[in-house]
Amino acid sequence: MSAKTVSNISAVLHKVDDMRLEEWPMPPSPQHNDVHYWKHGSIGNFILDEPIILGHETCAEVVGVGPGVTGFKVGDRVCTEPAVPCRICSTCKEGFYNLCTNISCHATPPHSGTLTQYFIHPADYTFKVPDNMSDEEGAMIEPLTVAVYACRRAQVTVGKTVLITGAGPIGLFNIMVAKALGADQVIVTDINEKRLKLAQSxxxxxxVLITKDTEETKLVKEITETLGQMPDITIECSGAPSSTRLALLATRQGGTALLVGHGPQNVSLPIADAAIREVNILGSFRYRNCFPLSISLVSSGKVDLKPLISHRFTFEQTLDAFNTAFKGEGVKIMIRVDPNV
Incomplete structure (x- = not known):
């Protein structure tokens, strides 16, 4: 396949508010030793200083297989785990590869993403999409896996009561996963009544609808009375400081508050209250070893992703798709990239 004869139109971000569809070179043959190293582990330090291709939630068709790769063939439909670790540092070797400081991730500067007609990806972070799953479901495996990892890390199991703060896309995925894993009751808070209706669906x-006048103590009381107890587990998905505070205050003594949402760097929290009640405060960053379970939950029918698809766009409408997402008008927005067009 020659880069001179094959088009590789890509959605390229040049700078803030400057995204263009343009021709990019075909990706080179895989060079697994040519690893780009991160200097910092914080997402806030990944700064765009040169154009990159966007996109990291992906379902694709295999058009070529590298030397030594087994288990895949041309024509296979696959989804890709976008963050690939170095595999050789102590963090990776201890099993915490999602925390690798040398990780490279699609659409995280300086690494390009998958809103392009052709890209390469390591086979060990690539997963087949079963025949009974659509391309759109395959593309949603990545954000679903954020929720699978969160629920696993928080130890959501049969009979648990779970509070989820924030009914955005990640909050909705967490609802679905928590119920699939056997949670007895799931209660969700948000400031948007429309999102709460979707959460119920x-x-x-x-x-619980939160307003500007809602007091913390009354909110904790309402959650407790609704469930008949304080929640065993809280999964914070909004990043809002008020919701982070609520996660610590509302979780029962000895329970777990898991922070998925990424908000401001510094937040005032009721640490003393959480400490004397032995609330376990956990962080959650991306995921590790969860893609197979995510695929299984969807292919088995335990999780139905279809209701979350709100909009569909062609590749040429990529800017419209991003504007729709920016305005908060959609839940999961699909962009179809067709190399034959």
């Missing part, structure tokens, strides 16, 4: 047992 995908499995939430209870919802």
């Amino acid at each position: 995908v499995g939430a047992d209870h919802t």
Whole structure:
């Protein structure tokens, strides 16, 4: 396949508010030793200083297989785990590869993403999409896996009561996964009534609308009375400081508050209250070893992703798709990249 004869139109971000569809070179043959090293582990330090291709939630068709790769063939449909670790540092070797400081991730500067007609990806971070799953479901495996990892890390199991703060896309995925893993009751908070209705439609047992006048103590009381107890587990998905505070205050003594949402760097938190009640405060960053379970949950029918698809766009409409997402008008927005067009 020659880069001179094959088009590789890509969605390229040059700078803030400057995204263009343009021709990019075909990706080179895989060179697994040519690893780009991160200097910092914080996402806030990954700064765009040169154009990159966007996109990291992906379902694709295999058009070529590298030397030594087994288990894949041309024509296979696959989804890709976008963050690939170095595999050789102590963090990777201890099993915490999602925390590798030498990781490279699609659409995270300086690394390009997958909103392009052709890209390469390591086979060990590539997973086949079963025949009973659509391309759109395959593309949603990545954000679903954020929720699978969160629920696993928080130890959501049969009989647990779970509070989810924030009914955005990640909050909705967490509702679905928590119920699939056997949670007895799931209660969700948000400031948007429309989102709470969607939360109920995908499995939430209870919802609580938060207003500017809602007091913390009254909110904790409402959650407790609705569930009949304080939640065993809280999964914070909004990043809002008020929701992070609520996660610590509302979780029962000895329970777990898991922070998925990424908000401001410094937040005032009721640490003393959480400490004397032995609330376990956990962080959650991306995922590790969860893609197979995510695929299984969807292919088995335990999780139905279809209701979350709100918009569909062609590749040429990529800017419209991003504007729709920016305005908060959609849940999961699909962009179809067709190399034959």
